[in-house]
Amino acid sequence: MKTLKMIFAAIFMLTLTASAIETGEKAPDFELKGADGKMYKLSDFEGKTVVLETTNLSCPFVRKFYDAGAMQKYQTKAKKDGVVWLSICASAKGKQGYMEADEINKKLKKLKAEPTAYLIDADGKVGKKYGMKTTPHIFIISDKGKLVYQGAIDSVRSTNSEDIPKATNYLQQALAEIAAGKKVSVPKTKSYGCSVKY
Numbered sequence: 001m002k003t004l005k006m007i008f009a010a011i012f013m014l015t016l017t018a019s020a021i022e023t024g025e026k027a028p029d030f031e032l033k034g035a036d037g038k039m040y041k042l043s044d045f046e047g048k049t050v051v052l053e054t055t056n057l058s059c060p061f062v063r064k065f066y067d068a069g070a071m072q073k074y075q076t077k078a079k080k081d082g083v084v085w086l087s088i089c090a091s092a093k094g095k096q097g098y099m100e101a102d103e104i105n106k107k108l109k110k111l112k113a114e115p116t117a118y119l120i121d122a123d124g125k126v127g128k129k130y131g132m133k134t135t136p137h138i139f140i141i142s143d144k145g146k147l148v149y150q151g152a153i154d155s156v157r158s159t160n161s162e163d164i165p166k167a168t169n170y171l172q173q174a175l176a177e178i179a180a181g182k183k184v185s186v187p188k189t190k191s192y193g194c195s196v197k198y
Helices: 002-019 060-067 070-080 101-111 125-130 161-166 170-179
Strands: 031-034 039-041 050-055 084-089 117-120 137-141 147-151
Touching (some): 070 170, 137 170, 147 170
Antiparallel strands (some): 031 039, 031 117, 050 137, 137 147
């Protein structure tokens, strides 16, 4: 029985891995409802650089960046530079991080968060398609529609906000290189954080 469970677990993990996209591939389109009640498609932002931020506002790894005001600064700078920022809630109803729209909007206002939209992926259809594993988990899509970065925000795998200035910030580095017309020098890293809660 134990062996059978291990086999099923291995098959499940292979399925998750198989559904993930590789850096350099075309980013698959998706449609999700935002906390503002509107529907959003990735294809709506064709021709623009798009950041996907997998999030769970109750996760200590996510709070590391929001409590310090760092994520809000990244969002504001990206939007100022013409980048679309989509925060994607990676929690099913009843699990850590899931909130109804009213609660989400109050929380975002309190945090002074600045995403273009906060999208709800309660069944994990987008997360599974992209291979989103943790919160946070960052994906950057170029104006040509290709995935050019996926992985961690930075290089220090901790929940301590004091570590943010010490780290190599892969997100900001990639966006700066894209803005300068350069190839992303670090296209993939291993994400860290809480596991997604589908």
